[in-house]
Amino acid sequence: SQKASPGNEQFLTDKEVSAWLKVSRRTLQDYRNNGIIAYYQLGGKILYKESDIESMLAANYREAFR
Numbered sequence: 001s002q003k004a005s006p007g008n009e010q011f012l013t014d015k016e017v018s019a020w021l022k023v024s025r026r027t028l029q030d031y032r033n034n035g036i037i038a039y040y041q042l043g044g045k046i047l048y049k050e051s052d053i054e055s056m057l058a059a060n061y062r063e064a065f066r
Helices: 014-021 025-033 050-059
Strands: 011-013 040-042 045-049
Touching (some): 011 014, 014 025
Antiparallel strands (some): 011 045
């Protein structure tokens, strides 16, 4: 897959990210409040950069023990 450049960066809504991560939107709010997840707030709308979510997942990856 090609690396996303700023020009083709994907932005995701609260609803899309909660579906992707299989967590409730309430949990996402906790992640935002606790600085776990990066986001943009435009008016009342919350947006997430797809690459930020991928980075967060990678940073929290744990190797299997066996």
